[in-house]
Amino acid sequence: MTQQQNIGVTLDKTAVQEFASRMRGTLLHPGAAGYEQARQVYNGMIDKRPALIARCMDVADVIAAVNFAREQNLTLAVRGGGHNGPGLGTCDDGLVIDLSGMKGIRVDPSARTVRVEGGCTWGEVDHATHPFGLVTPSGFISTTGVGGLTLGGGIGYLARTLGLTVDNLLSVDMVLADGSFVTASAQEHADLFWAVRGGGGNFGVVTSFLFQLHPISTVYGGPIFWPMEQAADLLAFWRDFILNAPEEINGWFGFVTVPPAPLFPEQFHLQKMCVIVWCSTAPVEQAEELLKPIRAFGTPAMDFAGPIPWPMLQSLFDAIYPAGLQWYWKADFFTDLNDKAIDLHVKYGAQLPTMHSTMHLYPINGAVHRPASSDTAFSFREANFSEVIVGVDPNPANNERMIQWARDYWMALHPYSAGGGYINMMMDEGADNVKAAYRDNYARLAEVKAAYDPGNLFHMNQNITPSDGEKGS
Incomplete structure (x- = not known):
C-alpha cells in the first residue's frame, strides 16, 4: 500500500485519491497551487499547516470530508469565514473542511x-x-x-x-x-x-x-467620539442610558485610537478617544430625539451618526481591520459596571498599546433578556454587557506588548465580571473557561x-x- 507523507502525518495515498475523486470541490495538499492562500485565516497570529484542505462545494463534499477524517483518524477543523480568533478553523497535520465555496x-x-x-x-x-x-x-x-x-x-x-x-x-x-x-x-x-x-x-x-x-433597511447610526479626558463620566452616563433606553436603540462603547484616514479631521489623527457607535431602528425623527441627551453630554469631538443603510453600518470598520493582522482576544460578561470597574476601564483604555488595539462593551440587555438562560446554549441572558479586549497590530514584533496589555486589562476587570465570557471572542483558553462560558x-x-x-x-x-x-x- 502506497503511503504519502504530509508534514507530520502519514496518509494513505489510495484513500486520499479516492476521497479526491468523491469531491466536486478541490482537495489541496502542501505544495499544491492555492494551498498557501487557502491555509491563511483572518488572524495573522495563526500559522498552521494542514495536511489537506477540502474546499467543499456542496453537502456531498462535506459528507465525504467528514467520513475521510473519521476513517483516517485525522484531526478535523471546520472553516467558514475564517475569523475565529484562536484559529480553531484550521489545524496542523489534519484536514480542514473549508466551506468558503458554499455561498448559496x-x-x-x-x-x-x-x-x-x-x-x-x-x-x-x-x-x-x-x-x-x-x-x-x-x-x-x-x-x-x-x-x-x-x-x-x-x-x-x-x-x-x-x-x-x-x-x-x-x-x-x-x-x-x-x-x-x-x-x-x-x-x-x-x-x-x-x-x-x-x-x-x-x-x-x-x-x-x-x-x-x-x-429594516436604513438605520440611524454611526460613531460619536469624545476626548479621553471625558471617559469616566461618559462611560457612567452611557451605562445608565443604555440600561434604560428603548429597545429601538443600541450603542456600543469603545476605547480607540483615531486612524489617520481622510474621514477624520487631521488634528484627531492617532489620538486615543472614547467612541459610542449607535444603531437605532426608530424613524429618523424619533432617533434624533433619542440621541439628544447623548449629543448634549460633554463635548463630542466628532459626530458621524445619522441615517445610514444597514449594509454600510455593518461594514463601517472592515477597512480598518483587514485580514492578516495579529489578533489577541480576551472576553467577559458583566451584569453591572460599578465605579471601580469604570476607573479600571479608563486606566487601561488610556494605555491602548497599538493603533488597532481596542476595548468594546456591547449592550446585551433588551431583547436578549427575553429568553431564559436555559432556552438556548448561550447562557448569560441576565448579563447586560459583553466586554472584549483585543490587542491588534500588523507587526508581530508588537505581539508580546499587546498580549500583556490585554491580559492585564482582563485580569483587572475579571473580579467585577459575571464569571464567564463570550466564546466567539476568546482565545483557546482551556476547559475551565469553556465551562464558565456555559x-x-x-x-x-x-x-x-x-x-x-x-x-x-x-x-x-x-x-x-x-x-x-x-x-x-
Whole structure:
C-alpha cells in the first residue's frame, strides 16, 4: 500500500485519491497551487499547516470530508469565514473542511426568511437581503463568517432590538460525525437545535442556516467620539442610558485610537478617544430625539451618526481591520459596571498599546433578556454587557506588548465580571473557561455532544467534552 507523507502525518495515498475523486470541490495538499492562500485565516497570529484542505462545494463534499477524517483518524477543523480568533478553523497535520465555496443564499420575501450556506459572510447576506428591505441580526464587521458568529450566539448592532443571531435562527442543516445529514429545528432534533444556538462547532458541520428576517433597511447610526479626558463620566452616563433606553436603540462603547484616514479631521489623527457607535431602528425623527441627551453630554469631538443603510453600518470598520493582522482576544460578561470597574476601564483604555488595539462593551440587555438562560446554549441572558479586549497590530514584533496589555486589562476587570465570557471572542483558553462560558448549560451540552459526537471528532473549537455528558447521565 502506497503511503504519502504530509508534514507530520502519514496518509494513505489510495484513500486520499479516492476521497479526491468523491469531491466536486478541490482537495489541496502542501505544495499544491492555492494551498498557501487557502491555509491563511483572518488572524495573522495563526500559522498552521494542514495536511489537506477540502474546499467543499456542496453537502456531498462535506459528507465525504467528514467520513475521510473519521476513517483516517485525522484531526478535523471546520472553516467558514475564517475569523475565529484562536484559529480553531484550521489545524496542523489534519484536514480542514473549508466551506468558503458554499455561498448559496436564498431570500423568501413573503415568509421573511433567508437560507444561507455555511461559507457565507455577513456582508454577502446583507447584499442578498437589503434589496428586499430585510435583515437578520448579525455582528459588527461584515467580513465575519455567518457560521462562526451564529454558532457562538451572535452579538451585534441589533441585539437589544431583535435579540441574538441565534434568537432569529429557525433551523440548521448539518453533517454529523458519522457522516449522516440532519435538519435540526424546534420540531426536529430539538436537542441538537438547542445546542447549536450558542454551543459552537461541537456537534457537526452546519452546511446551511435558516434565519428569520425583519423589515429594516436604513438605520440611524454611526460613531460619536469624545476626548479621553471625558471617559469616566461618559462611560457612567452611557451605562445608565443604555440600561434604560428603548429597545429601538443600541450603542456600543469603545476605547480607540483615531486612524489617520481622510474621514477624520487631521488634528484627531492617532489620538486615543472614547467612541459610542449607535444603531437605532426608530424613524429618523424619533432617533434624533433619542440621541439628544447623548449629543448634549460633554463635548463630542466628532459626530458621524445619522441615517445610514444597514449594509454600510455593518461594514463601517472592515477597512480598518483587514485580514492578516495579529489578533489577541480576551472576553467577559458583566451584569453591572460599578465605579471601580469604570476607573479600571479608563486606566487601561488610556494605555491602548497599538493603533488597532481596542476595548468594546456591547449592550446585551433588551431583547436578549427575553429568553431564559436555559432556552438556548448561550447562557448569560441576565448579563447586560459583553466586554472584549483585543490587542491588534500588523507587526508581530508588537505581539508580546499587546498580549500583556490585554491580559492585564482582563485580569483587572475579571473580579467585577459575571464569571464567564463570550466564546466567539476568546482565545483557546482551556476547559475551565469553556465551562464558565456555559455555566449550568454545560452538562446538557455535554450530553448532546455524547449523543451526536461521542468520539469528539469535532474538537477543534471551544470544546465540550462528551465524557462530561456521560458522567452526568
